[in-house]
Amino acid sequence: MTEPATKRVTSADVARLAGVSRATVSYVLNDTPRQTISAGTRDRVREAAAQLGYAPSAAARTLRTGRSDVVLYLLPDWPIGPEVGLALEALSSALARHGLTLVVHPGNREDRPMTELWKAITPAAVIAYAEFSDAEIAAMRSAGVALVVALSRKRGHGRELAVPQELLGRRQAEHLVRAGHSRLGYAYPDDHRVRFFAEPRLAGVRAACAARRLPTPVGLTVPLDPAAAADAVRRWRATGVTAVCAYNDEVALAVLAGVRLVGLSAPDDLAVIGVDDIPPARLAEPALTTVATDQSVLGAHLAATVVAAMSGRVAPTLPTGVVRVVTRASA
Amino acid sequence: MTEPATKRVTSADVARLAGVSRATVSYVLNDTPRQTISAGTRDRVREAAAQLGYAPSAAARTLRTGRSDVVLYLLPDWPIGPEVGLALEALSSALARHGLTLVVHPGNREDRPMTELWKAITPAAVIAYAEFSDAEIAAMRSAGVALVVALSRKRGHGRELAVPQELLGRRQAEHLVRAGHSRLGYAYPDDHRVRFFAEPRLAGVRAACAARRLPTPVGLTVPLDPAAAADAVRRWRATGVTAVCAYNDEVALAVLAGVRLVGLSAPDDLAVIGVDDIPPARLAEPALTTVATDQSVLGAHLAATVVAAMSGRVAPTLPTGVVRVVTRASA
DNA sequence: GTGAAAGCGCTAACAT
DNA sequence: ATGTTAGCGCTTTCAC
Numbered sequence: 001m002t003e004p005a006t007k008r009v010t011s012a013d014v015a016r017l018a019g020v021s022r023a024t025v026s027y028v029l030n031d032t033p034r035q036t037i038s039a040g041t042r043d044r045v046r047e048a049a050a051q052l053g054y055a056p057s058a059a060a061r062t063l064r065t066g067r068s069d070v071v072l073y074l075l076p077d078w079p080i081g082p083e084v085g086l087a088l089e090a091l092s093s094a095l096a097r098h099g100l101t102l103v104v105h106p107g108n109r110e111d112r113p114m115t116e117l118w119k120a121i122t123p124a125a126v127i128a129y130a131e132f133s134d135a136e137i138a139a140m141r142s143a144g145v146a147l148v149v150a151l152s153r154k155r156g157h158g159r160e161l162a163v164p165q166e167l168l169g170r171r172q173a174e175h176l177v178r179a180g181h182s183r184l185g186y187a188y189p190d191d192h193r194v195r196f197f198a199e200p201r202l203a204g205v206r207a208a209c210a211a212r213r214l215p216t217p218v219g220l221t222v223p224l225d226p227a228a229a230a231d232a233v234r235r236w237r238a239t240g241v242t243a244v245c246a247y248n249d250e251v252a253l254a255v256l257a258g259v260r261l262v263g264l265s266a267p268d269d270l271a272v273i274g275v276d277d278i279p280p281a282r283l284a285e286p287a288l289t290t291v292a293t294d295q296s297v298l299g300a301h302l303a304a305t306v307v308a309a310m311s312g313r314v315a316p317t318l319p320t321g322v323v324r325v326v327t328r329a330s331a
Numbered sequence: 332m333t334e335p336a337t338k339r340v341t342s343a344d345v346a347r348l349a350g351v352s353r354a355t356v357s358y359v360l361n362d363t364p365r366q367t368i369s370a371g372t373r374d375r376v377r378e379a380a381a382q383l384g385y386a387p388s389a390a391a392r393t394l395r396t397g398r399s400d401v402v403l404y405l406l407p408d409w410p411i412g413p414e415v416g417l418a419l420e421a422l423s424s425a426l427a428r429h430g431l432t433l434v435v436h437p438g439n440r441e442d443r444p445m446t447e448l449w450k451a452i453t454p455a456a457v458i459a460y461a462e463f464s465d466a467e468i469a470a471m472r473s474a475g476v477a478l479v480v481a482l483s484r485k486r487g488h489g490r491e492l493a494v495p496q497e498l499l500g501r502r503q504a505e506h507l508v509r510a511g512h513s514r515l516g517y518a519y520p521d522d523h524r525v526r527f528f529a530e531p532r533l534a535g536v537r538a539a540c541a542a543r544r545l546p547t548p549v550g551l552t553v554p555l556d557p558a559a560a561a562d563a564v565r566r567w568r569a570t571g572v573t574a575v576c577a578y579n580d581e582v583a584l585a586v587l588a589g590v591r592l593v594g595l596s597a598p599d600d601l602a603v604i605g606v607d608d609i610p611p612a613r614l615a616e617p618a619l620t621t622v623a624t625d626q627s628v629l630g631a632h633l634a635a636t637v638v639a640a641m642s643g644r645v646a647p648t649l650p651t652g653v654v655r656v657v658t659r660a661s662a
Numbered sequence: 663g664t665g666a667a668a669g670c671g672c673t674a675a676c677a678t
Numbered sequence: 679a680t681g682t683t684a685g686c687g688c689t690t691t692c693a694c
Contacts, residue, residue: 008397010671021681026673036679053469058453059393060671063686066339068390070451072434077420079610085411088437101451103403103434106419120401120432121452122389135384143386224610226618253614260616279410279555280611283584285591287557341687352665357689367663391687394670 009054018048025049029056062122070101071306072123076130077107078193081250083276083295090299098307100124125306127151129196147309162302163293163322165197169204171291172245172273173217175325181271182214185236185244187251190223198247201275205245217245222254229258233270237262243271243331249278249290256284256330271331286329294322340385349379356380360387393453400431402637403454407461408438409524412581414607414626421630429638431455456637458482460527478640493633494624494654496528500535502622503576503604504548506656512602513545516567516575518582521554529578532606536576548576553585560589564601568593574602574662580609583619587661591616602662617660625653 011029015022020041027035028045048054062068073088092102105117125147126140137148151162176184186202205217218239220232233255236244246252252274259266266272266286274281277292297319305315342360346353351372358366359376379385393399404419423433436448456478457471468479482493507515517533536548549570551563564586567575577583583605590597597603597617605612608623632649639646 008671011673012671022671023673023682024680027680030673032674038679041679053466055470057394057671058451059390059399060686061673062390063388063394063670063688064672064674066686068451075416079413080416081413082410084416085406085437089408092437101436101448103436103452105432105434106416106423117432120389120399121434138384139386143388224614226614250610250614253611257614257616278611279581280584280609280615283555283557283581283588284611284614285588285616339687342689343687353688354666354690355664358664361689363689369663372663388687391670392689394672394686395688395690397670 008057009052011054011056013052014045014048014054017052018044020045068122068124069099070103070121070123071095071125071127072117072121073102073104074117074126074128075104075107076193078191081248081276082278083293086295087299090296091302092299094300094303095306098303100303100307125149125310127302127306147306149306149309163298163318165200166204166207167323168275168291168293169201169206169245170208171204171323171325172201172275173205173208175273175289175291175327176243176245176271176331177208177212177214179243179267179271179331181243183240183242184209184214184217185239185241186217186219187222187232187244187246187255187272188219189247189251190221194247201245201247222246222251222258224250224254226254226257226261229254230261231258233258233262233264236270237264241270243267243273246272246274249274249276249281249288252288252290252330253280253284256286256288260285266330273325273331277326281326282328284330289328289331290326291323292326294324297322339388340383342385342387344383345376345379345385348383349375351376399453399455401452401454402426402431402433402456402458403448403452404433404435405448405457405459406435406438407524409522412579412607413609414624417626418630421627422633423630425631425634426637429634431634431638456480456641458633458637478637480637480640494629494649496531497535497538498654499606499622499624500532500537500576501539502535502654502656503532503606504536504539506604506620506622506658507574507576507602507662508539508543508545510574510598510602510662512574514571514573515540515545515548516570516572517548517550518553518563518575518577518586518603519550520578520582521552525578532576532578553577553582553589555581555585557585557588557592560585561592562589564589564593564595567601568595572601574598574604577603577605580605580607580612580619580621583621583661584611584615587615587617587619597661604656604662608657612657613659615661620659620662621657622654623657625655628653 011022011025015025025045028037028042088104095102123145126145127149129151132148140148173184186205189198202219209217218241220235222229222232244255246255252272255272256266259270274288274290277290281288281290301318308315342353342356346356356376358368359373419435426433454476457476458480460482463479471479517536520529533550540548549572551566553560553563575586577586583603586603587597590601605619605621608621612619612621628650636646
């Protein structure tokens with residue numbers, strides 16, 4: 001409580017206690033290759049370090065080596081669901097396997113530009129949703145950030161860093177069509193910040209319809225509110241739509257609520273399919289059919305991409321089979 | 332693309348371009364108090380910095396000053412919901428207002444102890460759910476971490492850092508009792524990792540019942556699965572339970588699914604109340620009544636607590652009215 | 663009003 | 679097989 005912050009334990013302290021030089025301490029504790037240290041010395045050093053509770057200074061190490069092993073993940077400023085938590089966990093584990101540490105910065109609307117972040121952290125790489133401006137990239141580089149990757153889709157940018165959003169929409173449509181539907185609807189989210197994801201997903205649905213010479217899906221914005229969703233449901237019914245692809249599970253849940261509110265039932269009157277497979281999906285009435293992404297393989301892939309890029313090697317390609325339809329009652 | 336990583340821009344570069352010394356650059360860019368620099372010099376320095384795209388080295392600054400302005404938030408290794416995202420966003424904004432930067436580390440099951448983290452980051456403070464061992468705290472302190480706060484409840488630990496979990500349970504029970512129920516059930520989560528939260532919430536429900544001389548709530552574990560939840564519902568009905576408090580909204584949604592599956596309806600046959608107010612709550616059948624926490628005031632409070640503790644001042648008390656019941660159809 | 667210089671704790675060439 | 683040494687980029691007395 002009233003403890004006056006203890007003096008920091010440095011490698012010099014360890015060296016003194018072990019009766020060696022600081023260099024030796026560094027060699028031992030870092031397992032520096034092509035350094036031959038006698039087993040006895042190693043033990044003495046390690047023991048001294050343990051006894052003193054020595055923990056190397058991150059700042060000093062980063063300053064000296066010029067590279068940190070932190071990967072910074074910038075969250076978007078729109079609400080995130082449980083699936084993001086899973087994805088981060090997977091990414092974190094995968095990066096850890098490569099000696100990298102993941103830290104996440106919550107996006108917040110009001111914050112000044114994230115310039116403050118490079119001042120506080122000096123990440124080896126930055127992963128973000130949005131595309132960065134050239135000026136931002138320049139600023140990061142000069143701040144020592146080696147690599148910047150954006151998760152958003154980029155026109156023919158080569159390697160995929162995340163699941164192509166189009167694919168999600170396409171899978172939804174394919175499932176619905178295979179079930180016999182031909183006139184589809186698309187339930188658009190009410191949050192404009194999320195359009196970057198919604199657009200390509202809708203495009204995927206459109207593409208799937210076009211490929212089968214089916215009519216263009218009729219898109220409607222669906223707020224997360226039963227009454228508003230009921231309106232949308234009525235409109236779809238009036239247009240002859242028999243099945244809808246929702247932007248994500250929450251929107252799909254809203255559509256389902258709308259269906260119940262107008263006294264209809266899914267999937268008979270209107271089939272519904274979501275994206276994400278959040279836990280509430282299987283608890284809905286009826287249980288929600290949805291397109292799920294395997295976050296752990298995705299996380300591993302992203303990690304591999306970052307690591308490859310950092311070491312100048314060529315990035316791996318996205319494994320197939322990361323997304324699959326979870327068939328339940330609603331479609 | 333083939334760009335050979337640009338040389339880092341240092342304060343020396345800025346000094347050279349501005350025709351001043353590095354010390355002056357530092358004074359200007361940091362607005363160092365009680366330093367009198369002519370307006371002309373200030374402008375020259377700032378312009379030079381901008382032109383060069385100068386960003387100070389976080390590592391060097393931290394090494395020199397001995398303190399970083401990063402606050403590290405360690406996520407637990409259990410699945411987190413959307414409410415955590417909101418809380419983090421609020422906390423991040425609040426900390427930013429105090430010049431601190433929040434970074435979050437996803438908890439992952441398999442990771443080695445988080446020792447790696449102090450090596451990578453040198454936070455000014457660490458916020459975590461679990462209680463730390465003395466050894467861990469010692470390690471952090473010697474790594475330069477000034478402050479460690481745990482979110483979990485501690486026997487009479489004085490200041491509250493988060494909403495007391497008991498309060499959540501108590502509010503649930505009070506709402507149910509006020510609605511005329513006297514025999515309550517408690518829907519326990521199926522994930523043992525979350526017991527640290529579930530226990531005190533249940534304790535709150537118990538306390539509320541005891542205070543009114545009502546029978547002890549009958550606790551049942553409810554997996555996020557309709558069939559399993561239906562079993563629980565049958566058991567509660569057999570015991571005369573007419574209303575249940577669920578650990579959180581997801582569990583509540585499961586109970587609701589169980590109620591429908593056995594052909595009953597809420598709230599008439601069994602009233603249900605959750606915790607969190609996740610988006611799917613209002614989309615459920617029936618719409619879920621739940622206890623919501625105001626994450627933005629909570630975030631601001633946590634930030635204030637951290638800041639106060641770091642500067643040795645006394646921590647503020649938790650404002651009242653952070654939690655409220657959102658009454659919908661299910662209870 | 664501005665500059666020179668001394669480190670913060672660490673690693674990696676270079677000595678021995 | 680281990681020690682010496684020179685910085686990494688920054689802040690901060692202390693001189694001028």
